Amino acid sequence: GESVGLHLPTLSVQEGDNSIINCAYSNSASDYFIWYKQESGKGPQFIIDIRSNMDKRQGQRVTVLLNKTVKHLSLQIAATQPGDSAVYFCAENGGYGQNFVFGPGTRLSVLP
Amino acid sequence: GAVVSQHPSRVICKSGTSVKIECRSLDFQATTMFWYRQFPKQSLMLMATSNEGSKATYEQGVEKDKFLINHASLTLSTLTVTSAHPEDSSFYICSASPQGSEKETQYFGPGTRLLVL
Numbered sequence: 532g533e534s535v536g537l538h539l540p541t542l543s544v545q546e547g548d549n550s551i552i553n554c555a556y557s558n559s560a561s562d563y564f565i566w567y568k569q570e571s572g573k574g575p576q577f578i579i580d581i582r583s584n585m586d587k588r589q590g591q592r593v594t595v596l597l598n599k600t601v602k603h604l605s606l607q608i609a610a611t612q613p614g615d616s617a618v619y620f621c622a623e624n625g626g627y628g629q630n631f632v633f634g635p636g637t638r639l640s641v642l643p
Numbered sequence: 644g645a646v647v648s649q650h651p652s653r654v655i656c657k658s659g660t661s662v663k664i665e666c667r668s669l670d671f672q673a674t675t676m677f678w679y680r681q682f683p684k685q686s687l688m689l690m691a692t693s694n695e696g697s698k699a700t701y702e703q704g705v706e707k708d709k710f711l712i713n714h715a716s717l718t719l720s721t722l723t724v725t726s727a728h729p730e731d732s733s734f735y736i737c738s739a740s741p742q743g744s745e746k747e748t749q750y751f752g753p754g755t756r757l758l759v760l
Contacts, residue, residue: 539684563747574647574736574751575687620686624747629679630702631685631749 537573539618550608554634558614559602565631566595566606567604568618576605578619607637616641646670647739651753656727657760663723664755672717673739677749678710681734684691693720717742727759 544550555581556564567575581588581595581604588595594607604621621634646669646678657661674695679687691701691712699712711723720739724731734756738749 565736565747567751572734572756574649574738576751580747628746629749630689630692630746632689635686 537586539636540637541640542643543640543642545612545642548611548641549637550606550611550615552606552619552639553610554570554604554606554637556602556604556620556621556623556634558623558625560626560629562626563599563624564595565622566593566604567621567622568615568617569620569636573618611639611641613641613643614638645741645750647737647750647752649735649737649755650751651755653756653758655758655760657725658728661723661725662727662757663721664735664737664757665704666722666739666752668718668739668741668750670685671698671739672742673718673720674742675740676720676757677715677740678712678720678722679736679738681736681754683734687736690722727757728758729736732757733758 547582565580566578568578579590579593579595581597586597592609596605618636618638620636622631648667649747650665658717676693678690680690689702690705691699693699693714695699695714695717701707705732714720733755740748
């Protein structure tokens with residue numbers, strides 16, 4: 532089942548710096564988006580969500596930005612900590628009642 | 644609240660055997676449960692949607708006779724990988740949507756690592 536040669540995009544940041552993880556989505560009908568964090572060997576963990584009637588939403592140390600014009604989503608993590616090291620996935624709903632589709636993921640590595 | 648468990652967390656089996664994975668919502672009732680497969684360094688791919696009391700809906704390319712899904716109660720769904728082969732080795736993750744919520748609300752289990760020798 533493993534596809535040889537596939538590599539997750541990786542973002543390396545210094546501890547304490549801000550991180551920006553980007554995601555391009557494909558379905559213009561998508562009106563709800565979620566960012567998930569997945570640590571090694573674990574299931575995805577909800578971080579933050581946003582609906583298409585908003586272009587920005589803030590949580591604790593995290594901010595999601597949505598640009599519907601170019602179908603782009605970003606996750607900003609302030610003051611990145613070692614515990615933030617994980618793979619981050621964006622997910623789009625494909626429209627009301629549809630199943631979520633996950634993006635390819637980005638690995639965030641926090642350097643000491 | 645909203646905890647989803649999976650059992651077993653990891654399993655190693657011989658080629659040709661069948662493996663059952665359980666997904667339980669521990670503190671809520673789930674009308675809908677989802678089964679995903681994740682290969683190394685790849686994203687989650689939805690395999691099927693499981694609705695309590697009815698047949699599962701499989702995604703294109705997923706063999707329903709190979710991956711048997713049973714959702715007999717509002718807190719339990721099972722995925723059975725029949726006649727497993729090495730290419731079925733993967734990380735299987737379930738999620739559950741609370742009764743009365745939309746598909747948008749999904750709580751994920753911790754995953755089950757399957758290795759077929």
